[in-house]
Structures are given as C-alpha cells and as structure tokens.
Amino acid sequence: MKLFKNVNFDKLKSGLNKTRDKLVNRITETLSGKAQIDDATLEEIEEILITSDLGYDTAIDIIEKTRVTLKSDKDRSDLNVLATIKKELELILESYAVEQTEFELVEKYNPFVILIVGVNGAGKTTTIGKLARNYKNAGLKVIIGSADTFRAAANEQLEIWANRAGVEIVQSVTGNDPSSVAFDTITLAKEKGADIVIIDTAGRLHTKNNLMNELSKIKRVIAKVVDYAPNETFLVVDGNTGQNALTQAKEFGKFTDITGLIVTKLDGTAKGGILFQICAEKNIPIRYIGVGEGIDDLQTFDPKNYVKALFE
Ligand SMILES: Nc1nc2c(ncn2[C@@H]2O[C@H](COP(=O)(O)OP(=O)(O)OP(=O)(O)O)[C@@H](O)[C@H]2O)c(=O)[nH]1
Numbered sequence: 001m002k003l004f005k006n007v008n009f010d011k012l013k014s015g016l017n018k019t020r021d022k023l024v025n026r027i028t029e030t031l032s033g034k035a036q037i038d039d040a041t042l043e044e045i046e047e048i049l050i051t052s053d054l055g056y057d058t059a060i061d062i063i064e065k066t067r068v069t070l071k072s073d074k075d076r077s078d079l080n081v082l083a084t085i086k087k088e089l090e091l092i093l094e095s096y097a098v099e100q101t102e103f104e105l106v107e108k109y110n111p112f113v114i115l116i117v118g119v120n121g122a123g124k125t126t127t128i129g130k131l132a133r134n135y136k137n138a139g140l141k142v143i144i145g146s147a148d149t150f151r152a153a154a155n156e157q158l159e160i161w162a163n164r165a166g167v168e169i170v171q172s173v174t175g176n177d178p179s180s181v182a183f184d185t186i187t188l189a190k191e192k193g194a195d196i197v198i199i200d201t202a203g204r205l206h207t208k209n210n211l212m213n214e215l216s217k218i219k220r221v222i223a224k225v226v227d228y229a230p231n232e233t234f235l236v237v238d239g240n241t242g243q244n245a246l247t248q249a250k251e252f253g254k255f256t257d258i259t260g261l262i263v264t265k266l267d268g269t270a271k272g273g274i275l276f277q278i279c280a281e282k283n284i285p286i287r288y289i290g291v292g293e294g295i296d297d298l299q300t301f302d303p304k305n306y307v308k309a310l311f312e
C-alpha cells in the first residue's frame, strides 16, 4: 500500500515539454521519412540519447538492445523502432522502481522521521511544503522542523509552506545549532503523537567538509530522541543540473545514507533524460519528482507514466 500517490498526468506531460522536444521529438524526426531504418539511423538516435543526459553507457545499451530486437523482428518501420526504444526506456526505469513501503513504516514508527538534504537552491524547502501537504491529505499528522539556521529568511519561507500545507512547524533561530531544532522537532512530535516529521536543512555544497559533517551531527542528535531515526534521508536534486545530480548523490552518500532522491524542476529543463541514467546506475531510487512551483506539483515517481508522458 502506498502512502500517497500523486500523479497528475496532464501536469507531468506539460512539465516534460522541453525534455520531450530534446529527446523524443528529435528521435521521431530522425526516423520520419526513412524507408529503411539502418545502422546509420540507429547511430544518430544513439547520439540523441547521449546528448539528452541519458549518459553514454545507457545510450549504447538501449541502442544495442533495440538492434537485437529489430533483428528478430520483420517490422523495421519507424513506428516499430520508436516503440522498441520506448519499451527499453521503460525497462530501465522499472528495473529500479522501489516498492513504496512508507505506509507500513509510518504505522510502525511514531514518528516517522524524514530528513531533507541537498545543495543550495535545489528545492528542499519547497519540496517539504509539497510533501507535508500530501501526507496531511493522506490523513497523517505532520510536523516540520526548520533546521536551516543558516539563512535568515529560511525559517520564514518554511513557515509560509507550513501554513499552505496546514501543518505545524518548529521554528529556528538564525545562528542556532541546526541539530537542536531537529531535536526539538522530534521531541515535540513524540509528545503530540505526530505521525511524520520532516526536517529541513540548509543548502550545502558537498565539497565543504564542515557543512557535510554538520549533517552527520544532525543525524546523531536525531537518533538520541528516537533511535531508529531518520527513517528516510531524501536528497533533493535540481533536474537542471543533469549529470551533476549524480555527482551530488555520490558525494552526499559519502557522509550520510541517502534513501531516496527527489528530482525537482523537471518542468523547466530539457534534461529530464537524467532520470534514466540515475535509474540505470541502480544506486539510489527516485522517489518523487517536482514538476512546478505549486503545492500540488510534487508527484510520485511512476516509471510507466514518466515514459508515457514523454512519448505522448
Ligand atoms: N519550476 C519549478 N520550480 C521549483 C520546483 N521546486 C522548487 N522550485 C523553485 O526553486 C527555487 C528554490 O527552491 P527552495 O525550496 O527555496 O530551495 P532550497 O533547496 O530550500 O534552497 P536553500 O534553502 O537556499 O538551499 C524556488 O524558487 C522554488 O519555487 C519545481 O519542481 N519546479
């Protein structure tokens, strides 16, 4: 059973316009008007895949599998080639889709604790607002904590989101230790019998060791209130950064166990192909995707719908 499933296909489709242009429409153009799909055409498509952020290995793999499929298939029409590529893309995403087990976990752990981390401006605070809304709509009692004590406006920004989502917030004071806010938030959540705690953190560059160590400290302190926490540590990455999202995942992973990725701003980028590369690496599962700035613009990552939205 899933905790919440928010998939708005039309929104996803329009959000992926730029990626569709860059990835699928170029493939369609390459195929169209070709009486026979030969090796040269497949190489052109391979090039499109590589330059659409799917990564070299993934692109080669897809084309190789397409070639094999087409060999045993009499139908070498452009439509069949396109359908074959679509199927391969789907398989890549599905091969690493995780069963969402949050719901059972939320019943088991009180409170269920989610830590949100990422580089500056990735969309952490916005995503927390959206997550809070979804969890609240699922009937859960949510408390969010502002452990971004670095930026003066951070607290205010999270408060606005808390109000929009209709959930309680534990505020921070600029300059305070972020771990203490995290501590207070979970303590309050225990007292109030909240189901879910979401902790916001300051944006940090994975190259800055002191800031990365601060994350480890937040984790240690959280575990003092409830020893199993955090249940999830979501890394928020900006879809616009393409390849860099993978680097961030690797670097953050050195300091803290990342249990899931949230890829934001897919509505503003042509680099949505990066999701295929992320899934192909089978390193960290993508859990949610951001397709807009509104509170309802966080969607459950659904492989089939993602590919369908790209191809429609
Ligand atoms: N278009 C679009 N914009 C988004 C999305 N998610 C976040 N944003 C925008 O990205 C900008 C940065 O978002 P924040 O939530 O403040 O990012 P942050 O990671 O908390 O930033 P810091 O706390 O400064 O590190 C804001 O203008 C958001 O509206 C999305 O899915 N789509």
Ligand SMILES: [Mg+2]
Pocket: 124, 125, 126, 148, 154, 200, 201, 202, 203
């Ligand atoms: Mg923030």
